[in-house]
Amino acid sequence: MHVVWYTAMSMDGRIASADSSLDFLSTIGPGQPTPDGDPWDFDAFLARVEAIVVGASTLRWLLQGGHGWPHGNLPTWLLSRDAALAATVGATTAPLVRREGDVGAVFEEIDTAGHVIVWLCGGGGVAGQALAADRIDEVVVTVAPTVLGAGPALFDGVGLPLRRFRLEECRTLGGDAARLRWVRQR
Numbered sequence: 001m002h003v004v005w006y007t008a009m010s011m012d013g014r015i016a017s018a019d020s021s022l023d024f025l026s027t028i029g030p031g032q033p034t035p036d037g038d039p040w041d042f043d044a045f046l047a048r049v050e051a052i053v054v055g056a057s058t059l060r061w062l063l064q065g066g067h068g069w070p071h072g073n074l075p076t077w078l079l080s081r082d083a084a085l086a087a088t089v090g091a092t093t094a095p096l097v098r099r100e101g102d103v104g105a106v107f108e109e110i111d112t113a114g115h116v117i118v119w120l121c122g123g124g125g126v127a128g129q130a131l132a133a134d135r136i137d138e139v140v141v142t143v144a145p146t147v148l149g150a151g152p153a154l155f156d157g158v159g160l161p162l163r164r165f166r167l168e169e170c171r172t173l174g175g176d177a178a179r180l181r182w183v184r185q186r
């Protein structure tokens, strides 16, 4: 199994503002055209994803914004202590299962189910726990050319262990943003 934390952040490592806005993403600007017409690689990435892990706050943000759960076709593990949250998503074609507690056990369950490429969809709290459990295999992050000062971090958590990653990709994107990709070095 290979777990990818794929997201975007500000220059100071925030994945949203303190009031949960993603407006900072507008500073990234239009992506440079590529032969496959997918400057962010997101569609290509999503096409490879077999399962998703998402935290309750990220899901709530999507639901409150009227976006619904856009990935109902992919088996999804929702981390939440709120037993009612999954039901608010509505019908999905693939299972949406809620789990709470040990994130390591959740990844074990996904591995046992046979999913190979797993997208850690957010947020920073879940990413921090996954890092602590040494379940982050790759970090793909677009760094927007702006600063937020506060808000959820790329990895949230106190006393996270030192984990070393190897830089595999570093390029400009959308003019003034950067795309960074690290792979866990074990």
Ligand SMILES: NC(=O)c1ccc[n+]([C@@H]2O[C@H](COP(=O)([O-])OP(=O)(O)OC[C@H]3O[C@@H](n4cnc5c(N)ncnc54)[C@H](OP(=O)(O)O)[C@@H]3O)[C@@H](O)[C@H]2O)c1
Residues within 6 Å of the ligand: 007, 008, 009, 014, 015, 016, 020, 021, 022, 054, 055, 056, 057, 058, 059, 061, 079, 080, 081, 082, 099, 100, 101, 102, 103, 121, 122, 123, 124, 125, 126, 127, 129, 152, 153, 156
């Ligand atoms: N820049 C981007 O592309 C991007 C990507 C993803 C998210 N975001 C933003 O990031 C923000 C949310 O991130 P976040 O780090 O604050 O929150 P998060 O990780 O999405 O969710 C945290 C919540 O998930 C639940 N949870 C986490 N671990 C759990 C566990 N082990 N067991 C049970 N429940 C667990 C808890 O909610 P309960 O209270 O329900 O238990 C916890 O408060 C949103 O504003 C979202 O828009 C941005």
